[in-house]
Amino acid sequence: MSEKKLLTSKPELNFWQIWNMCFGFLGIQFGFALQNSNVSRIFQTLGADYGNMAILWVAAPITGLIVQPIIGYLSDNTWNKFGRRRPYFLIGAIAASLSLFIMPNSPTLWMAAGMLWIMDASINISMEPFRAFVGDMLPKKQRATGYAMQSFFIGVGAVVASSLPWIMTNWFNVSNVASPGELPDSVKFAFYAGGIVFLLAVLWTVYSTKEYSPEQLKAFEQYQQQTATIEQSPRSTSAFFKGGIAWLLFGAVVTSIIAFNIERLDKNLFILSGGFIFFGICQLIAGLLIQKGKNQHGFAQVMIDLFAMPQTMKQLALVQFFSWFPFFAMWTYTTAAITAHHYASSDVTSKAYNEGADWVGVLFSTYNLTSIIAAICIPLIVKQFNLRIAHMINLFLGGAGFISFIFIKDPTFLVIAMIGVGFAWASILSIPYAILANALPADKMGLYMGIFNFFIVLPQILAASILGFLITKVFDNQPIYALVVGGVSMLIAGVLTLRVREPE
Structure with missing residues (x-):
């Protein structure tokens, strides 16, 4: 050559x-x-x-x-x-x-x-x-x-x-x-x-x-x-200040509501309201840096590019948000869900509870082992369809797997549900990044990959904030519904994949 x-x-x-x-x-x-x-x-x-x-x-x-x-x-x-x-x-x-x-x-x-x-x-x-x-x-x-x-x-x-x-x-x-x-x-x-x-x-x-x-x-x-080019103008200084004040006030109001109703709500909701306040403060700091002509400051650049994401990245961000919410729900609540729903025990000293907890370890190994096989299959699926459709198929498999937990009575057959989850997991870790890399300018590949991580972290913070409240106040202390909510979220992610504009 x-x-x-x-x-x-x-x-x-x-x-x-x-x-x-x-x-x-x-x-x-x-x-x-x-x-x-x-x-x-x-x-x-x-x-x-x-x-x-x-x-x-x-x-x-x-x-x-x-x-x-x-x-x-x-x-x-x-x-x-x-x-x-x-x-x-x-x-x-x-x-x-x-x-x-x-x-x-x-x-x-x-x-x-x-x-x-x-x-x-x-x-x-x-x-x-x-x-x-x-x-x-x-x-x-x-x-x-x-x-x-x-x-x-x-x-x-x-x-x-x-x-x-x-x-x-x-x-x-x-x-x-x-x-x-x-x-x-x-x-x-x-x-x-x-x-x-x-x-x-x-x-x-x-x-x-x-x-x-x-x-x-x-x-x-x-x-x-x-x-690839950035498709919109950088956010103005005044927009950063207005957005920062709005998010700051909104976070303060939500924090006050939680504080005055703490007995009926959940203390973990403070994580969510604190996130609103933090986002407002970040925008105000970015506005001050830009006002002083420090546009090239690393923090200012991150905030500017956050609001100037390419259209494909914005569409993928929504998909990622609804894709990662279910996994935080799974990591946090599967043991409680399986032991209570399938083994009828919440007593951590009982034989049934510990059998269920041990089976959760097997189920987690199943989805990780499946992800290895799925990683080999994904390039073949992509060749047959395209990146976007392949990802949608895998997300639907994962969503169906999560929702099926409430319908499957014999815990042995939960292995089948975890196979679907494993395909979704492998897909989430690969296909969105392949689509995204094709839509990003080469000189900002690392920065935008870092910003893309926001939409992995934010749903986990949201899940930590609201799932406890939903289980105790809405679903009558039945943690199995955390997995059902996660499954619905993943199905939404699959539908949103259809909106993603995949670069040629």
């Missing part, structure tokens, strides 16, 4: 090149899976009250909300001898690996809480540039394959890492018991193994995959006439 060809046309990569560039995601998912499956155990061991667990669940997505757009903006504007995205892969991997070693040895609750924030921030530093990396490295027709490969590694990492404490106990005879206030060695060694895998997997991608320079990427876009 001639030098001119290399500089003007982004070449297709072979299977192993795509494998290498996505392999780091295996390590990233090891970190997330260990965090998600063990953080409650760590906090409870150190004396956390179970009633505060919702706040702990929200801490992680809020960290991503803050970190991802910052890292996206920085990686868009970085180029040194290590590359554009790879420096952030490496920095995040080193920090996350150290955090994974420290977290299970936290002596106090406050230290463990601090380590959770540090660990989640570190994982996000590595993860966000990986999303933009696929858009940088692959031509448009291979991006669905690239993101599906990431989904494959997410599934593998989730299955293995979530099982690591069990593997340590049953395969390597590591102790699964410990003194009060301490974690067993099985959990500690699982975190140590996760830290090593995280670093080595990311190092493999850093070593094996070389990046295109910003100049090459610009040449690719211009030569192939694929340059």
